[in-house]
Amino acid sequence: MAPSSTTPVLPTKTGVLIVGAGPAGLALATSLRQLGVDHVLIDRNDEVQPGSKAAAIQPRTLEYLDRIGVADRLIQAGARGRGFRLHDRRQTLLRASYDNLDTPYPYVLLVSQQSTETCLLARLEELGGAVHRGHVFLGSTPDFPGVAATIAGPDGVLRAITARYLVGCDGIHSTVRTAAGIGFPGTAPEQLFAIADVRLDANADAVPKEDTTFYLSSAGMLLVSPLAGGQHRIVGPAPGPAAPTGEDVERLLSERGPRAERIRVMEVLTASTYRVQERVAERFSAGPVFLVGDAAHTHSPAGGQGMNTGIQDAGNLAWKLYAVLTGLAPAALLDTYHGERHPIAAELVAFTSQFAKLANLRDPATGELRNRVLAAAAAVPGVTDWITVKLAQLDLGYTQEPDLGTPRVGHRVWPTTVPPVGLRWTLALPGDDSTTLPDEQGILAVRHVPTLATPLLIRPDGYLAARGVSIAPAEVLDRLSSYLPSSPTR
Ligand SMILES: Cc1cc2nc3c(=O)[nH]c(=O)nc-3n(C[C@H](O)[C@H](O)[C@H](O)COP(=O)(O)OP(=O)(O)OC[C@H]3O[C@@H](n4cnc5c(N)ncnc54)[C@H](O)[C@@H]3O)c2cc1C
Structure with a gap:
């Protein structure tokens, strides 16, 4: 699928201006286009960015993507993972299997973020929508009842566009969030992580083939996940600021991975380092401005939740914008976007933060105790089911009341x-x-x-x-x- 670089003429007025055509912005634009809502989607990049980044799509996200006609083509592009496990190098401590989940998609879809964005873009274009590429949002001023935004075009010329609503889907360093004066409190732990998508040799048979596995050993944590096309993703502590080499990945596997014959890295497809940030925006909206995706929340990618949450933010906001812009609902409906999505993001960041702390315990005795507690918890009826439903995001909802059947x-x-x-x-x-x-x-x-x-x-x-x-x-x-x-x- 070749990425598109359509650059239509920027209008001077729109119902919804979306800044950022990553997965969150593309999901929002596709939803609005399907609903027939007038909008403009801009992105500073000339095309979909290469790389696998978020490589796991959860069942709850697939359920939403089905509503906008994207799930089937994505499933064709990916591979089906069967769940997650925690492993101590010798044995599985706990296994969260998706096999019996009550959803049309009882699996983790393993697909690169590039493919996800390409499939979303293809659907957007099929519906007659487009991305204004090479356009950079610089700032906005109030223009009652909406905003007037300043955008630098690919030719460097500044243009103004008025919008009833402005949505920042512009990622962790969101200019929309800054322009709206919304704080982004949280922490940035010191730990630098290495992430590499690789091809392994035949000794990779020692690694579970269909599960994403977190190895929790006295040496520290290592994540090994199968990817589409027979590749593997390896995530562990970075040996230094440079992107990890094949030798670095082999060392991580031999120190922290399965106890097996040395696993060789045959090819490094992509490699980088990243520093996790754990932050949630103070508000997900301020007047006519909304934040969606990483612009609103960011956390450890372990567990494959971040992009999924962003796509579901988009799903929550899209129908509300439609209802308000068509007069079906009062503008107050839009306040429920923050009310519904902020607690979900805050809980997610707390959950992934706790998991990361648990996975990265340095003291061997405490790590051993952790592993024994995890193995014991796995034997308690209902525990692995609870974890599975949580990871699959099927427990998400907008009420505290228990589900009684x-x-x-x-x-x-x-x-x-x-x-x-x-x-x-x-x-x-x-x-x-x-x-x-x-x-x-x-x-x-x-x-x-x-x-x-x-x-x-x-x-x-x-x-x-x-x-x-x-x-x-x-x-x-x-x-x-x-x-x-x-x-x-x-
Ligand atoms: C190495 C790595 C691995 C990851 N692994 C996972 C994973 O396994 N699972 C998971 O769920 N998540 C993972 N993530 C996180 C995931 O990539 C993000 O959650 C996801 O990309 C967020 O999507 P988004 O659309 O909110 O923002 P982004 O993808 O950041 O998109 C923002 C878009 O806004 C555009 N933009 C920014 N500023 C402007 C501006 N001023 N004007 C115009 N355009 C602008 C950018 O060009 C970009 O296209 C990973 C991230 C990294 C870095």
């Missing part, structure tokens, strides 16, 4: 029970009529589900909006504003 308002509705209909609201009715009836305005679809006891109304991002609603679609549409989440929702 039937979905509660704010919980994810299983797509295996009520299959999604794009980015429409879904009215799921008890019964076995197999027809799906989209309404004329394209807002609400009706589905019959034999196992349902009561009618459900499902949001365009797959969460339950209301239960026990009217079975008449026109009545539900009339009362839609009463089913919208209020702020805060958790």
Whole structure:
């Protein structure tokens, strides 16, 4: 798939200006395009950047990507991982298997970030959208009720664009966040990590083939993950600031990896070092400005969660922008973006931070104790299931109330029970009529589900909006504003 470098003429006015065409910005633009929302997407880069970076897509993200027509092509481009394990070099301590998850996608999709962005871009272009490449967002000033942004074009000429809403999908060093005066508190631990995508020799058979494995030994942590195309990703402490060589990777494998014959690195495909930052923006919105993806939160990539969270941020914001811009909902609906997504990011950063600390214990005796506790925990019924659902992000929702078997308002509705209909609201009715009836305005679809006891109304991002609603679609549409989440929702 060749990356596109379409550079259409920049308009002077738009409904939504999206800065940054990484995975978060592309997911948002594709969603808005599918909903028919006027927007402009800009990126400073001339094309999709090479490299695998975020190489794991979680089931919850695939469920959203299915709604915007991207999941199938991504699945074709990737490989299916079966889960995660913790290993002490001799044996598996704990295994989180995705095999039995209740989702149409019971696996971790192993695919490079470049392929993810290329697939999102292909879908955006298929829908008639585009990226304004080579355009740099410099800053913005209030222009009631929206903003006036200054953008440097590929020719170096400064242009102004007014937008009702401005969304910063511009990554960890977000200029949009800085321009909006939103703080990005957190920490940047000293540890420098090495990351390399490599081809290993036949001794790599000692490494689990279908699971991402965290080796937790007295020498320290090492992550080994299979990738598409028979490659492996290796992540461990960097020996120095330079990108790791094949010899560095072999040393990490022999000191921290499986106890096996020496595993040789046949080819280094990409290698770099990175310093983890653990930060969450103080607010995910300020007036007409929103932050999505790494611009809003960043943390250790261990566990493959970051990009996934960004794509789901985009899914949360897209339908709300549509509802407000079309007059279906009051502007206050947009406040629920921060209310719903900020706690999820804050919890994720705390979780990955704790895991990283646990994985990097330096004292051998404490490490041994950790491993014994992990092995004991794995034997307790429900523990590995809890971890698996968490890593797959299937536990995410917008309510603190427990799931007692039937979905509660704010919980994810299983797509295996009520299959999604794009980015429409879904009215799921008890019964076995197999027809799906989209309404004329394209807002609400009706589905019959034999196992349902009561009618459900499902949001365009797959969460339950209301239960026990009217079975008449026109009545539900009339009362839609009463089913919208209020702020805060958790
Ligand atoms: C080495 C490495 C490994 C990783 N591994 C994983 C993993 O396994 N799993 C996982 O989930 N995550 C992983 N991540 C994190 C993942 O790459 C990020 O979470 C993801 O890229 C964030 O997507 P985003 O769209 O929010 O931002 P980005 O991908 O950073 O995209 C931001 C875009 O904004 C553009 N931009 C920035 N400023 C401007 C401006 N002023 N004007 C115009 N355009 C601008 C940039 O050109 C860029 O295209 C990894 C990251 C690294 C570095």
